[in-house]
Amino acid sequence: MVVREETLRSYADLVADDPREFRVNGSVYTNPQIFAAEMQCIFERTWVYVGHESELPASGDYKTVVVGTQPLILTRHEDGQIYCLYNRCRHRGAAVCRQERGHSNFFRCPYHNWVYANNGDLIGMAQSTGYPDDFDRSGYGLVQAARLENYRGLLFVNLSDEGSSFAEHIAPVRRYVEYWLGRSPIEEVEVSLPPHRYEYPGNWKLQAENGSDGYHGNYVHLSWQRVLQLSKESTVEATQQYRQSGVARGLANGHGMLERPGSLNPNSSWTARMMQRYPDYDGAMRARFSDEQLMEISARRNILVFPNLYLFDTHLRVIVPKAVDRTEVQLYVYALKGVPDAINEGRFRGHERFFGPAGFGTPDDIEIFTVVQTGVRARGNEWNLLNRGQHRERVEDGEWVGHTTDEAPQRSLYRQWQRMMAQE
Amino acid sequence: MADAPTVQEAERFLFAEARLLDERRFEEWEALFTDDAVYWLPIDPDRDPARSVAIIYDDRKRLHERVYRLTKTPVLDQNPPSRTIRFVSNVEVVDGQVGGEAIVYCRQLITEMRPGGPGQQGLNVPRLFAAHCEYRLRRVDESWRIVLKKVVLLTSDEPQYNLSFIP
Numbered sequence: 001m002v003v004r005e006e007t008l009r010s011y012a013d014l015v016a017d018d019p020r021e022f023r024v025n026g027s028v029y030t031n032p033q034i035f036a037a038e039m040q041c042i043f044e045r046t047w048v049y050v051g052h053e054s055e056l057p058a059s060g061d062y063k064t065v066v067v068g069t070q071p072l073i074l075t076r077h078e079d080g081q082i083y084c085l086y087n088r089c090r091h092r093g094a095a096v097c098r099q100e101r102g103h104s105n106f107f108r109c110p111y112h113n114w115v116y117a118n119n120g121d122l123i124g125m126a127q128s129t130g131y132p133d134d135f136d137r138s139g140y141g142l143v144q145a146a147r148l149e150n151y152r153g154l155l156f157v158n159l160s161d162e163g164s165s166f167a168e169h170i171a172p173v174r175r176y177v178e179y180w181l182g183r184s185p186i187e188e189v190e191v192s193l194p195p196h197r198y199e200y201p202g203n204w205k206l207q208a209e210n211g212s213d214g215y216h217g218n219y220v221h222l223s224w225q226r227v228l229q230l231s232k233e234s235t236v237e238a239t240q241q242y243r244q245s246g247v248a249r250g251l252a253n254g255h256g257m258l259e260r261p262g263s264l265n266p267n268s269s270w271t272a273r274m275m276q277r278y279p280d281y282d283g284a285m286r287a288r289f290s291d292e293q294l295m296e297i298s299a300r301r302n303i304l305v306f307p308n309l310y311l312f313d314t315h316l317r318v319i320v321p322k323a324v325d326r327t328e329v330q331l332y333v334y335a336l337k338g339v340p341d342a343i344n345e346g347r348f349r350g351h352e353r354f355f356g357p358a359g360f361g362t363p364d365d366i367e368i369f370t371v372v373q374t375g376v377r378a379r380g381n382e383w384n385l386l387n388r389g390q391h392r393e394r395v396e397d398g399e400w401v402g403h404t405t406d407e408a409p410q411r412s413l414y415r416q417w418q419r420m421m422a423q424e
Numbered sequence: 425m426a427d428a429p430t431v432q433e434a435e436r437f438l439f440a441e442a443r444l445l446d447e448r449r450f451e452e453w454e455a456l457f458t459d460d461a462v463y464w465l466p467i468d469p470d471r472d473p474a475r476s477v478a479i480i481y482d483d484r485k486r487l488h489e490r491v492y493r494l495t496k497t498p499v500l501d502q503n504p505p506s507r508t509i510r511f512v513s514n515v516e517v518v519d520g521q522v523g524g525e526a527i528v529y530c531r532q533l534i535t536e537m538r539p540g541g542p543g544q545q546g547l548n549v550p551r552l553f554a555a556h557c558e559y560r561l562r563r564v565d566e567s568w569r570i571v572l573k574k575v576v577l578l579t580s581d582e583p584q585y586n587l588s589f590i591p
Contacts, residue, residue: 192476194467199583201545223497227489325545328583333477341474348477353489357584358465358480358591360493363501366586370546377543 012422023383026376029203035324043068047156049309054190063101077118084145173255182297185284186338196331196356202373204321211310212258212409250400254306254416256409262299271298314351428526442510450491506589525560554578
């Protein structure tokens with residue numbers, strides 16, 4: 001491994017953006033130094049999803065997160081605004097918050113009782129006469145993350161002042177995020193706590209690649225297809241045919257998606273089926289959207305917002321890298337706002353059936369992540385192929401559009417990875 | 425009180441249930457449940473299952489799908505299959521009944537491992553799951569049947585590796 005590093009010019013050489021044979025070097029999944037560089041060059045320099053505003057509905061609500069290597073507190077202050085603060089007392093460096101989430105009107109350091117407001121302001125110190133009269137508390141608040149953006153309720157943080165604005169970062173995928181929100185007739189979602197959480201002994205990019213991989217379903221999820229056949233929802237043959245429909249899209253800035261076609265026919269799309277079943281929902285959706293918009297909204301998409309967020313039809317999926325071979329994934333199921341309760345309850349039960357650590361689908365994916373993590377240690381040939389469909393994809397409006405089983409989204413992910421890692 | 429089990433009866437029932445799971449006799453295990461049964465592994469037991477997700481919230485139909493998937497389909501995440509050894513203890517039969525059902529509490533320690541070749545990520549690692557459990561039992565044709573099996577893991581709200589063996 002050491003030898004290989006010395007022969008490489010830079011981390012960027014670990015991705016071969018070859019027009020016929022796009023490849024990724026296996027060390028991107030196994031080398032701890034590369035992982036450390038990813039945290040620094042990607043997670044601590046770009047826009048990382050940290051939560052949804054509905055997780056913090058009231059002033060004083062907070063949650064703690066780790067972005068890259070950095071412990072942060074996300075909290076709503078009494079001014080109604082959400083702040084993102086480094087979880088480190090300005091005095092001797094103790095963490096001021098130990099909980100995962102909760103409600104508090106201040107953060108008190110347990111070491112010497114320095115007290116901070118939810119916007120980070122230093123508002124109290126024990127035995128403050130030990131400091132001079134002109135000690136300026138305003139210079140000793142909890143440090144705020146460089147940039148925080150609330151985009152339609154989705155909260156993104158960027159620990160660096162430099163680099164793309166959020167608007168630039170999200171632009172290639174923005175319209176798809178809007179379609180995703182459109183299944184709510186008021187275009188809002190509300191996260192339902194607690195999340196499903198799973199952790200696997202493998203690299204974070206395996207989950208990032210797989211969420212928009214349309215190639216594996218018929219093999220990895222055959223047992224799921226058999227369950228659908230048992231319940232007479234769909235034969236294995238019909239499910240496999242469905243999995244040939246739609247497209248895979250690779251977008252600029254690392255984003256990408258797997259997309260199944262939309263439809264106004266209740267037999268062909270979930271949205272149309274719900275509209276047929278619930279007249280109130282139908283009325284609200286038709287009042288808000290044109291048929292053309294409904295065609296887009298009813299398309300089913302797994303959307304990767306680079307680097308750590310997936311938008312799924314039942315949940316927001318957050319990828320939390322912990323070590324080169326350890327990854328946590330959180331599935332935040334959400335309710336669509338402005339729809340009948342029965343629709344959301346059905347979505348929760350449907351989610352549990354496939355997703356989560358005891359679902360009928362997720363464990364098969366997790367198994368594959370561990371199988372890949374085992375295999376990529378072998379160096380007989382160090383390169384993984386991500387060239388499926390390169391010969392047949394087309395470029396439309398700056399997007400690489402391929403067959404639904406092609407690896408266009410994965411190539412976009414690694415092009416952005418390469419760009420960011422080259423800046424090291 | 426004729427329809428509440430004694431502690432000894434409850435233990436006999438729970439030990440036998442644990443053995444069916446350890447021996448991977450999933451179809452016999454499934455037959456212990458009534459048609460209106462629920463098998464529930466909450467993330468947060470205080471949340472309403474209608475408004476949030478659980479790790480498992482199986483009605484009888486989904487329980488059947490779970491057993492079918494494990495026994496009749498090419499299920500990757502149980503190939504190789506889990507070995508389990510379960511300990512059941514602290515069995516208590518609650519005085520009184522709810523709707524003709526007896527309430528039984530117990531603690532369980534489930535040990536699990538999937539054997540495999542050398543260097544396989546995720547295999548060959550023993551795992552421990554401590555849980556407090558609530559069972560609701562109903563007497564049907566002279567034997568006890570499960571109306572509710574609720575398993576609250578010590579780590580219910582922590583990230584879990586695969587739980588596709590039946591916890």
